[in-house]
Amino acid sequence: MQNRGVFQGGLAMSDRERRNPEDGESDAELRAGLSKEQLATLHTMEQFHWKLRFVRRPLFRAPVPVLFHRDGTRFVVLEADGSINEDPGFKIRP
Numbered sequence: 001m002q003n004r005g006v007f008q009g010g011l012a013m014s015d016r017e018r019r020n021p022e023d024g025e026s027d028a029e030l031r032a033g034l035s036k037e038q039l040a041t042l043h044t045m046e047q048f049h050w051k052l053r054f055v056r057r058p059l060f061r062a063p064v065p066v067l068f069h070r071d072g073t074r075f076v077v078l079e080a081d082g083s084i085n086e087d088p089g090f091k092i093r094p
Contacts (some may be wrong), residue, residue, distance in 0.1 A: 030055050033063045037082030042067070045084075050076070066092070 030052050031039065042052055042065065049070040056064040065078045066088075076089040 015060045017081055025054075030065070033057075034065055034078075035062075035082065038065055038080065041078055041082040041084065043048070045076075045078075064088075 050067045053068045078086040
């Protein structure tokens with residue numbers, strides 16, 4: 001039987017998890033579209049055990065790369081100018 005989801009606030013909400021780490025983007029795909037400043041900061045952050053986990057790509061806006069520390073409890077966002085934002089204003093599901 002097909003899962004049709006539950007309507008909540010006018011949007012269909014599915015109870016199945018859509019995120020699948022095995023189906024994630026490759027490293028090159030994640031880095032595509034990042035500014036040279038973001039790439040430079042990313043390289044530095046990787047030296048300190050941070051990993052680019054995913055990139056939010058809002059419509060008509062610059063990509064928002066999200067890095068996680070190796071312990072998995074902290075995340076930061078790389079701004080377009082390469083600066084690190086430790087309080088980006090959104091929460092991430094575990």
